[in-house]
Amino acid sequence: MIHRFLPGKCGTAALLTAIGMVTLDREWKSGIVWPEPPVIEPAQGTAPPSDAVVLFDGRDMSAWQGGEHWEVRDGYAVSRETSISTKQPFGDCQLHIEFATPAEVHGSGQGRGNSGVYMMGLYELQILDSYDNKTYFDGQCGAIYKQQPPIVNACRKPGEWQSYDILFEAPRFNDDGSVAQPAYVTALQNGALVQNHLAIQGETAYDKPPQYAKHPAKLPISLQYHGNPVRFRNIWLRENIRPVVGKAPGDP
Numbered sequence: 001m002i003h004r005f006l007p008g009k010c011g012t013a014a015l016l017t018a019i020g021m022v023t024l025d026r027e028w029k030s031g032i033v034w035p036e037p038p039v040i041e042p043a044q045g046t047a048p049p050s051d052a053v054v055l056f057d058g059r060d061m062s063a064w065q066g067g068e069h070w071e072v073r074d075g076y077a078v079s080r081e082t083s084i085s086t087k088q089p090f091g092d093c094q095l096h097i098e099f100a101t102p103a104e105v106h107g108s109g110q111g112r113g114n115s116g117v118y119m120m121g122l123y124e125l126q127i128l129d130s131y132d133n134k135t136y137f138d139g140q141c142g143a144i145y146k147q148q149p150p151i152v153n154a155c156r157k158p159g160e161w162q163s164y165d166i167l168f169e170a171p172r173f174n175d176d177g178s179v180a181q182p183a184y185v186t187a188l189q190n191g192a193l194v195q196n197h198l199a200i201q202g203e204t205a206y207d208k209p210p211q212y213a214k215h216p217a218k219l220p221i222s223l224q225y226h227g228n229p230v231r232f233r234n235i236w237l238r239e240n241i242r243p244v245v246g247k248a249p250g251d252p
Contacts, residue, residue: 032246048096048236055086055221056235063087065220076100076233079225085121089218091170094238095119096163100231101129103159109135113158115230116145118222119168120215123183124204125195127230131155142194144185145204150194161233162190167241170217171200177214 041050048054054063058075061067066084070077101113113129123144130141130153137143142150156162165188172181182202187195202210223232 031249034246037244046234052236052238054236076231079230083222083225085220085222089220091218092241093168094241095166096236098161098163098234100161101158105158114226114228116224120219121222122203123200129158131157142189147201148198154189154192173214179212
């Protein structure tokens with residue numbers, strides 16, 4: 001049987017009230033008791049979030065092993081002489097880094113604005129001047145080197161500032177050295193998604209196929225010097241990226 005509601009005076013309000021009561025009566029609740037998520041101050045302009053580890057604020061490279069070899073001026077650092085690594089080791093993290101390839105273009109392919117961000121010193125997200133510059137696709141800017149091209153080429157013109165926002169999950173290993181879980185990376189370049197929760201196949205070497213070797217849960221992050229004066233600024237990292245864990249009904 002189909003019931004018809006013919007609202008009269010105040011009938012519509014009564015009907016809506018009744019529907020609302022039914023909805024409230026049937027509200028589903030998980031029963032999980034959640035801890036309150038930590039309160040932080042979010043990033044504002046070049047100021048990082050309040051819970052970030054600042055790796056370079058435009059003044060000095062004291063957070064980096066070998067950073068004394070890079071030139072710091074006008075709020076940025078220019079890569080010179082050698083690759084550098086953080087003095088502090090990291091595992092799972094959110095990394096923000098801004099970079100600019102040289103405005104004056106020299107060379108082509110891999111010889112143009114080449115650098116890289118090495119998570120744990122082993123897994124490279126390529127930096128390259130890939131604006132109107134052809135090279136192998138799994139070696140262009142935004143690629144996980146020799147493993148996966150970027151979803152899109154989101155490069156700005158040579159000399160313009162660009163950004164990477166990287167979410168990285170470190171690999172997990174079993175006691176026997178086998179891989180329990182590969183490393184995963186999600187990366188945005190200039191606000192565009194270029195890697196989406198990609199399972200990394202292993203170390204991103206130039207001269208051999210990717211493979212894993214068991215290593216500590218935390219290792220330094222490296223920035224590559226590849227002969228080109230790539231500039232860097234506003235580098236910060238957050239380690240608090242694991243989900244909030246609640247207690248389900250019946251949990252001790």
